Amino acid sequence: MAAVTKALAQSGQKRSPQDIIAAREGKKRLVEATQKYGRGKAVRLKGIKDKKLRGNLRAVEDRYQTAALRAKDAEILLENDGGFLEPEGELEKTYKVRQDDIKENIGIEVAKKGFELKLEDFGPYRADYTRNGKNLLLAGRKGHIATMDWRAGKLGCELQLGETIRDAKWLHNNQYFAVAQQKYVYIYDHSGAELHCLNKHVEARYLEFLPYHFLLASAATSGFLKYTDTSTGQLVAELPTRLGSPTSLCQNPWNAILHVGHQNGTVSLWSPNSQTALVKALVHRGPVRSMAIDRQGRYMVSTGQDMRMNVWDIRMFKSIHSYSCYQPGASVSISERGLTAVGWGTKVSVWRGLFDAAAANEEKVQSPYMSWGGDGQRIETVRWCPFEDVLGVTHDKGFASVIVPGAGEPNFDSMEVNPYETIKQRQEAEVKALLNKLQPEMISLDPDYIGKIDNVTETKRREERQEEQKPEDAIEKLKNRGRGRNSALRKYLRKKGKTNVIDEKRLKAEALQSERKSRQNEALQNQRQELGPALSRFASKKDS
Numbered sequence: 001m002a003a004v005t006k007a008l009a010q011s012g013q014k015r016s017p018q019d020i021i022a023a024r025e026g027k028k029r030l031v032e033a034t035q036k037y038g039r040g041k042a043v044r045l046k047g048i049k050d051k052k053l054r055g056n057l058r059a060v061e062d063r064y065q066t067a068a069l070r071a072k073d074a075e076i077l078l079e080n081d082g083g084f085l086e087p088e089g090e091l092e093k094t095y096k097v098r099q100d101d102i103k104e105n106i107g108i109e110v111a112k113k114g115f116e117l118k119l120e121d122f123g124p125y126r127a128d129y130t131r132n133g134k135n136l137l138l139a140g141r142k143g144h145i146a147t148m149d150w151r152a153g154k155l156g157c158e159l160q161l162g163e164t165i166r167d168a169k170w171l172h173n174n175q176y177f178a179v180a181q182q183k184y185v186y187i188y189d190h191s192g193a194e195l196h197c198l199n200k201h202v203e204a205r206y207l208e209f210l211p212y213h214f215l216l217a218s219a220a221t222s223g224f225l226k227y228t229d230t231s232t233g234q235l236v237a238e239l240p241t242r243l244g245s246p247t248s249l250c251q252n253p254w255n256a257i258l259h260v261g262h263q264n265g266t267v268s269l270w271s272p273n274s275q276t277a278l279v280k281a282l283v284h285r286g287p288v289r290s291m292a293i294d295r296q297g298r299y300m301v302s303t304g305q306d307m308r309m310n311v312w313d314i315r316m317f318k319s320i321h322s323y324s325c326y327q328p329g330a331s332v333s334i335s336e337r338g339l340t341a342v343g344w345g346t347k348v349s350v351w352r353g354l355f356d357a358a359a360a361n362e363e364k365v366q367s368p369y370m371s372w373g374g375d376g377q378r379i380e381t382v383r384w385c386p387f388e389d390v391l392g393v394t395h396d397k398g399f400a401s402v403i404v405p406g407a408g409e410p411n412f413d414s415m416e417v418n419p420y421e422t423i424k425q426r427q428e429a430e431v432k433a434l435l436n437k438l439q440p441e442m443i444s445l446d447p448d449y450i451g452k453i454d455n456v457t458e459t460k461r462r463e464e465r466q467e468e469q470k471p472e473d474a475i476e477k478l479k480n481r482g483r484g485r486n487s488a489l490r491k492y493l494r495k496k497g498k499t500n501v502i503d504e505k506r507l508k509a510e511a512l513q514s515e516r517k518s519r520q521n522e523a524l525q526n527q528r529q530e531l532g533p534a535l536s537r538f539a540s541k542k543d544s
Contacts, residue, residue: 029069029072030069032072033072034065034068036068036071037071039064039448042061043057043060045057045058082405082406082409082410083406084369084405084406085406093367094369095349095350095367095368095369095370095371097370099114099402099403102114102403102405106403110389113151113389113401113403114390114401115400115401116399117138117398117399117400118397119140120397121142121144122142122144123141123142123380123394123395123398124378124394124395125139125140125141125380125381125394125398126138126139126165126380126381126394127139128169128177129383129384129385129386130170130173130174130386131170131211131386132387132418132419132421133385133387133419134149134421135150135174136148136149136150136392137169137177138168138394139167139168140165141164141166142164142165143160143162144159144161145157145158145159145160145165145168145179145188145192146158146159147174147177147190156174156190156191157190159188161179161181163181163182164181165180165181166180166181166205167180167204168207169207169209170209171187171209171216171230172209172214172230172430172433173426173429173430174190174426175190175426176188176189176230178198178207178209180201180205180206182203183203184197184198184201184202184204185198185207185216185218186198196233198216198228200226200228200235201218201220201226202222203220204218204220204221205218205219205221205249206218206219206248207249208249208251208258210251210443212433213229213256213439213440213442214230214433214434215228215229215230215236216228216230217258219241219260222245223241223243223245223246224238224239224240224241225237225240225241225246225260225270227272229440236440237440239275241260241262241268241270243260243262243263243264244262244263244264245263247287247289248260248261248288248289248291249261249291250290250292251293252293253293253295253297254295254297254447255297255444255445256447257269257278257443257444257445259293259300261287261288261290262287264287265282265285265287265288265306266282266283266288267280267281267283267288267291268280269445271443271444271445272440272443273443279317281317283302283304283312284304284306284310285304285306286305286306288302289303289304289328289329290302290329290330290331290332291332292332292333292340293314294334294338294355295334295336297314298313298314298315298355299312299355299358300314301340301342302332303325303328303329303332304329307324307325307326308322308324308325309323309329309332310323311323311354311355311358313358320358321357321358321364321365322364325342325344326344328344329343329344330344330345330379330381331379331380331381333382333384333391334384335384335404335407335408336386336387337407337408338353338354338355338356339351339352339384339406339407340352341384341404343373343379343380343382344379345379346373346375346377346378346395347373347374348371348373348379348382348393349370349371350370350391350404350407351365351369352368352369353365353369369404372400377396377398378395378396380395381393381394382394384407385408386408386417386419387408387409387412387419389404389405389406390402390403391404
């Protein structure tokens with residue numbers, strides 16, 4: 001469209017009303033696509049003098065615009081749409097709807113996704129889903145490990161380790177998982193065979209895996225945060241938090257920054273490139289029990305021992321809303337569509353619209369979207385299953401899969417994560433992920449800083465350099481020059497002596513010359529005294 005308009009303008013032909021309307025529609029469509037799928041502000045090409053650089057940047061901007069338009073056109077392929085529970089009147093509340101009522105009004109296959117596992121002997125349990133939501137990992141505090149394809153109800157492996165388990169995490173796919181045991185962190189494969197013992201990770205309490213960097217991070221009881229590259233087995237970083245034993249750990253999926261909660265109510269942000277915390281924020285008046293961040297990296301929800309649930313805008317590190325809990329929140333998790341699940345005591349509350357209210361500067365949400373529990377089972381963790389309207393809840397008596405309408409993303413990108421991948425697709429995805437692996441040095445608060453152009457002009461840099469430099473003094477330059485009849489200072493005085501103008505520089509030069517003469521005379525007198533009256537005539541008259 002832009003090329004046709006430019007060609008018509010260059011040829012001098014008058015555009016028809018249809019062309020003008022089409023051009024306006026194309027421009028409007030480009031603006032809408034850029035607002036939704038764009039990559040920030042465009043580069044100002046007018047301020048770049050280098051023709052080659054300007055042409056390359058123009059080509060890059062054209063590709064960005066083409067990508068945004070194609071993404072806008074691909075919306076027609078997003079056929080599926082998620083639906084929430086909607087009340088019929090003001091007096092009807094969605095949090096009063098029970099799981100039995102939901103199962104009676106949905107399909108049989110979907111109703112099968114809501115189930116409970118009674119595991120009373122080895123709890124409390126911690127759970128984790130794979131990135132595509134296909135497999136489930138359960139880890140009991142007393143040593144029980146189980147993996148399963150939860151949709152098909154097929155058990156993968158089952159282990160009894162016989163020692164305390166603090167946390168467990170899937171790695172890049174369903175073939176490997178890491179377990180934080182009593183002393184070290186171990187890595188197992190899908191069959192339950194022990195592959196590695198990470199003896200550098202001592203007494204790890206929490207685990208996190210960064211899928212795009214292949215980094216396994218652990219927060220230990222000693223207060224150290226450690227990163228290990230699972231593709232090479234090397235310890236990348238070992239960072240002391242210096243704030244005691246951590247109370248929670250989570251990662252920001254937008255920029256791979258780790259958030260660590262501490263006993264004094266602060267949350268510190270860490271990158272493997274810095275030995276000190278990037279940011280420290282006081283978020284609670286007591287220990288931080290759990291944290292979660294939405295996938296756009298904009299908002300953080302935290303729960304603390306002070307029985308509060310706080311919503312933070314981490315772009316400005318500003319508190320937006322605060323909600324009260326009847327008991328300290330044990331775990332919090334945010335779904336792909338912005339639903340926030342909080343487990344406190346024996347109940348789970350699901351909140352809807354927390355971030356919409358924050359973005360619009362509206363009042364906080366008055367009541368939760370759904371609730372579950374209250375049967376005497378103390379909640380340990382809550383985890384959303386990717387691409388499913390399912391919330392996994394672990395407690396001291398087992399595991400429960402709760403159906404929450406509208407939680408999962410209905411349209412997934414199979415090139416990124418495929419919930420229905422085959423063995424061949426999984427192998428190819430693993431090879432591509434290793435080839436495209438990001439280096440730990442690229443982790444920062446702003447993930448878009450690589451490839452940006454420094455818009456500061458050369459003139460401004462020159463002005464800054466001149467401000468930093470001290471003003472030059474002509475007399476100071478002449479101090480250490482050659483001495484004698486043809487020295488720079490004598491030449492300067494002879495040149496200035498031809499005029500009758502006496503300025504500050506001339507006075508300073510004369511003072512410098514008189515100081516040198518007095519120093520020479522003093523040195524000559526000292527030398528004559530040393531030589532005595534007989535040899536004093538041979539004393540050197542040069543400045544020593």
